[in-house]
Amino acid sequence: MVAKGQKRKxxxxxxxxxxxxxxxxxxxxxxxxxxxxxxVEPSLLRSVLISNTLRQVQSEVRAQVESLSSVxxxxxxxxxxxxxxxxxxxxxxxxxxxxxxxxxxxxxSNTEEDVMAWTSxxxxxxxxxxxxILKDLDTVIDAGQGPPRxxxxxxxxxxxxxxxxxxxxxxxxxxxASNVVPSVKSEAACLGCPQDVVLEKLLLDIDTSVFExxxxxxxxxxxxxxxxxxxxxxxxxxxxxxxxxxxxxHGQATWEIQEIEHVMDIxxxxxxxx
Amino acid sequence: MxxxxxxxxxxxxxxxxxxxxxxxxxxxTVEFNSTGELLATGDKGGRVVxxxxxxxxxxxPHRRGEYNVYSTFQSHEPEFDYLKSLxxxxxxxxxxxxxxxxxxxxxxxxxxxxxKLWKISERDKRPEGYNLKDEDGRIRDPSTITSLRVPVLxxxxxxxxxxxxxxxxxxxxxHINSISVNSDYETFMSTDDLRINLWNxxxxxRSFNIVDIKPANMEELxxxxxAAEFHPHQCNTFVYSSSKGSIRLCDMxxxxxxxxxxxxxxxxxxxxxxxxxxxxISSISDVKFSHSGRYLMTRDYLTxxxxxxxxxxxxxxxxxxxxxxxxxxxxxxENDCIFDKFECVWNGSxxxxxxxxxxxxxxxxxxxxxxxxxxxxxxxxxxxxxxxxPRKVCVGGKRRKDEISVDSLDFSKKILHTAWHPYENIIxxxxxxxxxxxxxxxx
Numbered sequence: 001m002v003a004k005g006q007k008r009k010x011x012x013x014x015x016x017x018x019x020x021x022x023x024x025x026x027x028x029x030x031x032x033x034x035x036x037x038x039x040v041e042p043s044l045l046r047s048v049l050i051s052n053t054l055r056q057v058q059s060e061v062r063a064q065v066e067s068l069s070s071v072x073x074x075x076x077x078x079x080x081x082x083x084x085x086x087x088x089x090x091x092x093x094x095x096x097x098x099x100x101x102x103x104x105x106x107x108x109s110n111t112e113e114d115v116m117a118w119t120s121x122x123x124x125x126x127x128x129x130x131x132x133i134l135k136d137l138d139t140v141i142d143a144g145q146g147p148p149r150x151x152x153x154x155x156x157x158x159x160x161x162x163x164x165x166x167x168x169x170x171x172x173x174x175x176x177a178s179n180v181v182p183s184v185k186s187e188a189a190c191l192g193c194p195q196d197v198v199l200e201k202l203l204l205d206i207d208t209s210v211f212e213x214x215x216x217x218x219x220x221x222x223x224x225x226x227x228x229x230x231x232x233x234x235x236x237x238x239x240x241x242x243x244x245x246x247x248x249x250h251g252q253a254t255w256e257i258q259e260i261e262h263v264m265d266i267x268x269x270x271x272x273x274x
Numbered sequence: 275m276x277x278x279x280x281x282x283x284x285x286x287x288x289x290x291x292x293x294x295x296x297x298x299x300x301x302x303t304v305e306f307n308s309t310g311e312l313l314a315t316g317d318k319g320g321r322v323v324x325x326x327x328x329x330x331x332x333x334x335p336h337r338r339g340e341y342n343v344y345s346t347f348q349s350h351e352p353e354f355d356y357l358k359s360l361x362x363x364x365x366x367x368x369x370x371x372x373x374x375x376x377x378x379x380x381x382x383x384x385x386x387x388x389x390k391l392w393k394i395s396e397r398d399k400r401p402e403g404y405n406l407k408d409e410d411g412r413i414r415d416p417s418t419i420t421s422l423r424v425p426v427l428x429x430x431x432x433x434x435x436x437x438x439x440x441x442x443x444x445x446x447x448x449h450i451n452s453i454s455v456n457s458d459y460e461t462f463m464s465t466d467d468l469r470i471n472l473w474n475x476x477x478x479x480r481s482f483n484i485v486d487i488k489p490a491n492m493e494e495l496x497x498x499x500x501a502a503e504f505h506p507h508q509c510n511t512f513v514y515s516s517s518k519g520s521i522r523l524c525d526m527x528x529x530x531x532x533x534x535x536x537x538x539x540x541x542x543x544x545x546x547x548x549x550x551x552x553x554x555i556s557s558i559s560d561v562k563f564s565h566s567g568r569y570l571m572t573r574d575y576l577t578x579x580x581x582x583x584x585x586x587x588x589x590x591x592x593x594x595x596x597x598x599x600x601x602x603x604x605x606x607x608e609n610d611c612i613f614d615k616f617e618c619v620w621n622g623s624x625x626x627x628x629x630x631x632x633x634x635x636x637x638x639x640x641x642x643x644x645x646x647x648x649x650x651x652x653x654x655x656x657x658x659x660x661x662x663x664p665r666k667v668c669v670g671g672k673r674r675k676d677e678i679s680v681d682s683l684d685f686s687k688k689i690l691h692t693a694w695h696p697y698e699n700i701i702x703x704x705x706x707x708x709x710x711x712x713x714x715x716x717x
Contacts, residue, residue, distance in 0.1 A: 021604060025550045028608045041360050044448055044467040045498050045517055046613055049554045052496055053607075056550055 022057060029054050301704035303691055307371035307379065310695040313341055313702055314381055315709055316366025320350040322383055322436075324394060325711075341711055345394050347436035350385040362387050368453050370462070372475075380439070382462060386449040389464050391440035391475065397433045401425040445471045445481045452501045458509040465502040468495075470514060472526075484532045485514060485524065500615075501561045508567065515572060519556030523583065539570070539581050541588045551603040551612065559615035564624040565696075571627055573618040576600060578629050580641065593639045593646065596631045598669045598680045611685050619694045619701075630689025633678065634705045635665060651689060651703045651710040661715055 032050050036042035298319030305314050313325040326344035353362040363386055372380040378395040403425040407413050448466035455462045463472050463484070470485035485502075489495050502514035510526045522535035543552060555575035562571045569590070570581040576597055579589035595616075599606060606612040611632070618629040630636045631648070639646045648665045656662055668677035691704040699714035 021550065024604055025607070028604075032610075041358075044495075045500065045557070048495055048498050048517055049557060049613070052553050053550060055496075056553065060550070 022060065025053065026057055029057070296707075299707035301691060301707060301709060302365050302367060303369050304693040304702045304704045304709070305369045305371060305381075306693050306695055306702070307381075308373050308696060310697055310700070312344065312371070312379060313693065313711070314369045314371065314383075315702075315704065316349065316369050316383055317707075318363075318365040320348055320352070320364030320366060320385065322347055322349045322366060322369065322381075322392070324379075324381075324436075345434040345436050347392070349383045349390060349392065349438075350388065353387075355387075367450055370453050370455050372455055373459055375459075382453050382455065384450050384453050384464065387443065387446055389442040389450070389453055389462075389473070390438050391442070392436050393439045394434060394436045397435065398430060399427040400430045402428045440475065440478050442473050442478050442481065445473075451499070452503065454502060454504045454512070456504045456509050457507055461509075463502060463504065463512065465499055465514065467498040470499065470502055470512075470532075482530070484526060484530070486531065486533060500558050503561055503563055506563050506565060506567045513561055513563070513570060515558035515561040517557040518553065519558055519574060521558065521561060521570065521572060521581070537583070537586050539586045539589075541579070547600075549603060551607060554607070554612050555603065560617040562618060562620060564620050565622060566624055569624065571618050571620060573616050573629055575612060575614075575616075578618050578627055578639065580627070591641060593627070593637075595629055595637055596635075596667070598667055602680070606685075609685065611688075614688055614690060616688075616690050617692060619692055621694045621699065622697045628692055628694060628701065630692055630703070632685050632688050633683040634687040634689060635667075636689045636692060636703055649712075651705045651708075651712075652687075653708070662712065 029050050032046075033054070036047055036050070296319075298317060298321075300318040301315050302318050303314075303316040306312070307314070311327050313327075315323050315325075317323075322345075323343060324345040325341035327339045327341050330339045349366060350364040352364045354360070355362055365385055366383050367385060369381055369383045372382065372391075374380075378393050381392050381394070383390055383392060402409065403423050405414075405419060405422060405425075406416075442464070446464065446466045446469070448468050450464050450466050452465040453462060454465075459475075461472055461474055463470055464481075465471075465485075468486065468488040469483055471481040472484045473481045485499070487497065487499060496518070498517045500515050500517055502512060505511035505513075511523065512526070512532075513521050513523045515521045519540060521539040523537035523539070524532035524534075525536045526532060528534070528536065543556075558572045558574050560573040563569070564571065564580075568583060570583060572579050572581065572589075573595075576595060576599060578593045578595060580591040580593075582590045603612060616630050618627060620627055625642055626638055626640050628636060628638045634650050634652045635648050636651060637646060637648050648667070649662045650656065650665050663676075666674075666677045667683070668674065668679050673679050687706065689703055689705055693702040695701070701712050703710040703712065
């Protein structure tokens, strides 16, 4: 708690700018990627540069994640769950993504108090942004050179069901960084949702505290579902004071959608192997 | 996309004679021939226009050899690849002249998929006095022929005709970005995103693949070839540049497939300048050997670099073209300008290098005096025969009277293609659909 305010201000200054640029780069790259996929013959140079930029965003995010995770925190069982529609992804196995997204082996979920103790709000919005972005990156990079798949159906139904039936409302849920919200929301809006059956199955799995590690993801990431979910509580904990615009309720709804997207993404990828 | 191409075709056929700024008129390549007598431009509509320099006349010494249209021809037509259901653009990506060996001129022009060798020849005499046909070409009635005569060559109005002599096709899966004629004058290479093929100028049904960087799994692709060129004197040496900012020099004597480079030129990244766009702006858009063959020049998004062939670790010189854009990379990424591929050229003595920028600006750097100048190619801002006024971009703070601020730059007016006469200080600058030719001022 030493000089909390001071530290927070410093990190906010740096982190806010970095995070907002991270987010805009991701947004723009995703948009370009999707637009190029719609073309019959996208320029190869362009595609390679855009996907390399996305990879770089991913590695920056990973670096941030690793630095955040360097502080060990007691774990807290995750009770919430969120599912998100899968992004369109092409053929599997991009073997160049060898490094794990998260090299965390410890508990990474933080209690609210601990969170406030060791890091600023900015860091939390960062980690929440990170989770979103990582999921975006997974799908994008995976789809980078593969054949494009048609996007899935609409997400409206999913939102309603998920929110009301699937997970217990958490009082500590707050909005994310607002700059994360709009981008992922737009992604969610344009992508489809899995069927409810799959949803429920996934949610049940997520609710358990012990997961079978799905090591070999199709892309070669060694991120596991439980790794990611351990991150999800950080979303709920982030008051995200630095975020500017969204109201809480709006943020909460979209944040739930995003969570759904996150977890769905991972699990859709792990499931083909199981 | 479909409508665009349709309207382009319509414009080609109906409106070509008018001075419309149609998309088909956008100049896509500019190249002087080896003597500087001819200047060729290719455009997006697949046409090649060749200009010839007037002979200097004593009557009008101030008109020091202006360039006039010499020949115009349609080099490439839009094609349709039925197997892939893709339209192949007719845009001329590159033109390269062959050295002149007889009265005719030869050039190679290429679109995304096909390279063509064109012969441009003059005809200023025609035979007259045939026996079997009269001057109009109609067959004479044999019964009216009473005497035999020998046809005589009579002068006629100069006619310049362009004929395709070779078509080098079906060798590239990806889009051709460069062609380069070898100093042996027998072979040339064509380069696409992943492969480089070597051709013999006489043989069109066979080419040899000399570089192939296609990975077994396309999802592992992280780097593409962006440009390639033969060494000006050593016919076994060539270089190719990549989207990651590296240049590889290869020796064809080493092996048939030159996947292993002989030299690898790459500058280590400056950590203080690192950003999300570092890789994109390091992608090399053009590579050119100096006339001497000792140096290499590369153009990436913000800089021009001169490399010594003997030093692979870092460039000899780095020139900032428009560093004021470094803080705007995110917006330039958004509006796609960051993907613009600028070319760069040497002057005849390798002492000055030139490249284009935005707002119809182009920059010249004197390697010896280390001075640089920014000039503008625009009709509004310069009268014909007036000396170009140096321009300046104001980076911040107070803007002086003649300066232009970074935010007022017009990013749709980009100078991607320029050319420098091989011996004299004459430059050709392509500004969208206009061609500007500038000369040193006459004293």
